[in-house]
Structures are given as C-alpha cells and as structure tokens.
Amino acid sequence: DAGVIQSPRHEVTEMGQEVTLRCKPISGHDYLFWYRQTMMRGLELLIYFNNNVPIDDSGMPEDRFSAKMPNASFSTLKIQPSEPRDSAVYFCATSPSADTQYFGPGTRLTVL
Amino acid sequence: SQQGEEDPQALSIQEGENATMNCSYKTSINNLQWYRQNSGRGLVHLILIRSNEREKHSGRLRVTLDTSKKSSSLLITASRAADTASYFCATDGEGQNFVFGPGTRLSVLP
Numbered sequence: 001d002a003g004v005i006q007s008p009r010h011e012v013t014e015m016g017q018e019v020t021l022r023c024k025p026i027s028g029h030d031y032l033f034w035y036r037q038t039m040m041r042g043l044e045l046l047i048y049f050n051n052n053v054p055i056d057d058s059g060m061p062e063d064r065f066s067a068k069m070p071n072a073s074f075s076t077l078k079i080q081p082s083e084p085r086d087s088a089v090y091f092c093a094t095s096p097s098a099d100t101q102y103f104g105p106g107t108r109l110t111v112l
Numbered sequence: 113s114q115q116g117e118e119d120p121q122a123l124s125i126q127e128g129e130n131a132t133m134n135c136s137y138k139t140s141i142n143n144l145q146w147y148r149q150n151s152g153r154g155l156v157h158l159i160l161i162r163s164n165e166r167e168k169h170s171g172r173l174r175v176t177l178d179t180s181k182k183s184s185s186l187l188i189t190a191s192r193a194a195d196t197a198s199y200f201c202a203t204d205g206e207g208q209n210f211v212f213g214p215g216t217r218l219s220v221l222p
Contacts, residue, residue, distance in 0.1 A: 004154075033210065043155075043200065043212040056209055091154055099143055099204065103154030 004104035006092050012110045018080040021107045023092030024073060029102070031095040034067055034077050037106070038088045049075065050098070082111045118201055118216040126221050131188040133199050133216040136181075141205030144177060146186050149198045149215070158186075163205075191220045 005024040013019055025032050033048040047057040052069045060067070064083070069075040079086055089108050093101040119134045135144070143162045147155040161168045161177045161184065168175045174187040188195055198215040 035212075042214045045210050045212075048209070093155075099145065099160055100157045101145075101147075101155075101210070102157070103147075105154050 004092055004094055004102055006090075006104040006107050008107060009105065010108045010110075012112065013082055014112050015083055016081045017111075018078065019082045019086075019109060019111075021077040021090050021092075021109070023075045023077075023104060025075070025092070025094035026102055027073075029094035029096050030072075031098045031101075032069060032075050033093040033095070033101060034075070035091040035093065036088045037091060043091075046077070079109075082109075084111045087111050118199065118213045120216060121214070122217040122219070124219040124221065125191055127191060127193055129191055131191050131195070131218055131220070133186045133218070135184045135186070135201030135213055137184075137201075137203045138182065139206045139208060141179075141203045143204055144184050145202045145204075146173075146175060146184075147200045147202060147212075149200065151197075155200065158199075188218075191218075193220050193222045196220045 007022045030051050034046040035043050036046055037043045044059055046059045047067045048055055049069045065079055067077045087110050089106045091103050091106045093103045095101045117136050125131050141163055143160055145160045146158045148158055149155045159170050159173055159175050161175050172189045177184045196219050198217050200212050200215045202212045204210055
C-alpha cells in the first residue's frame with residue numbers, strides 16, 4: 001500500500017482565496033483524521049471521520065473550515081476564505097481502529 | 113489547554129547514550145501513544161500503551177505508564193544519529209480525543 005496520500009504537498013495562495021486539501025486514506029482504514037501543525041499551537045486535531053461520517057469536529061477553528069468524506073477513498077479539507085493565520089502544515093492520518101494512526105506527508109499551506 | 117505535555121522540550125545526547133522523555137497528562141485516558149516526527153515529515157507511530165498496562169517494549173524503545181501520576185516515559189536505549197527527531201505523546205480518553213503534546217526535540221550527536 002502506498003500509505004496515506006495527500007495533495008498538494010505545497011500550496012501558496014493569497015488571502016481570500018479558497019483552498020482545498022485532499023487526502024486518500026489507506027485502503028480498509030475506517031477512521032480518518034485531519035490535523036493542523038504550527039510552531040505556536042503544535043499539532044491540533046481538527047476533525048475526524050468514522051466510516052465517512054464526521055464524529056468530532058470540535059477542533060475546526062471556525063466556519064471558514066469545512067471537511068467532507070464523500071466515500072471511503074477520499075476526503076477534502078476546505079478553507080474559504082483563507083487568511084494568513086491559516087498558514088500551517090495540514091496532516092491527514094488514517095487508522096483501522098481509532099488508535100494507531102498512519103500519517104500522510106502533509107500539505108504545507110502558505111497564505112500571503 | 114494541552115492534555116499531554118512532554119518534558120524536556122529539547123534533549124541533546126551523544127550516540128550510544130540513552131534518551132528519556134516524559135509525558136504528563138490531565139484527564140483519564142484509554143491509551144497513550146508515542147510518535148516520532150522527522151523534520152518536514154509526517155508522524156510515525158512508535159508504540160501504544162493502554163491504561164491497564166504499566167510497561168511495554170519495542171526494540172530499543174521502552175514505555176512506562178503511571179496512571180496514578182498521570183505520566184508516561186519513553187526510553188530510547190543505545191541511541192543513534194537516526195533517532196534525531198521530535199517525539200510526541202498522544203492521549204485518547206475522557207472528553208478528549210487524540211490530543212498531542214508539544215513534543216520533545218531529540219538531537220543525537222555522532
């Protein structure tokens with residue numbers, strides 16, 4: 001298996017633009033997590049899904065952030081409109097059983 | 113506030129020495145995990161210890177858990193330059209899901 005696949009790996013955009021981050025989980029993993037990592041706040045759980053259903057979105061910072069998982073093979077995290085304070089590395093992680101998580105390589109987002 | 117807090121924030125040792133990192137947490141947990149992150153990469157799972165376990169080993173790694181003190185330690189024996197990375201503890205439990213601490217930056221000098 002190729003592991004968790006994230007795209008793009010790097011994204012540079014201007015304030016106010018819409019940003020869409022993508023994640024392809026490991027086949028057979030029923031749990032999918034989105035995290036954000038910054039120097040100031042460390043690694044924060046934004047939202048997680050179980051069998052494509054959002055279970056806990058309490059970490060989503062505000063309404064500008066949304067996440068979907070239309071099927072077991074794909075998830076998106078969207079920021080609209082983006083702001084400079086959204087600059088961070090965004091990780092997708094998946095798990096077969098909600099404990100051991102397998103992380104993707106991350107998407108480094110820079111909002112100018 | 114952070115559920116898991118690693119200590120120390122940074123640690124520098126010579127190759128061959130042992131490295132010990134600690135993690136403290138606040139609420140009851142179901143399990144505690146340790147992850148490693150190399151610079152610019154995603155996190156890699158190292159070991160999971162459940163709340164009813166006290167010690168676990170995996171290769172050169174030894175993890176202990178003391179639920180009465182709400183703390184865990186990660187010991188890396190006979191460290192190598194390749195162990196240079198940041199190490200995070202993550203807790204899952206009462207009222208809080210998958211909370212990561214700020215990490216310990218370990219530097220192993222050749």
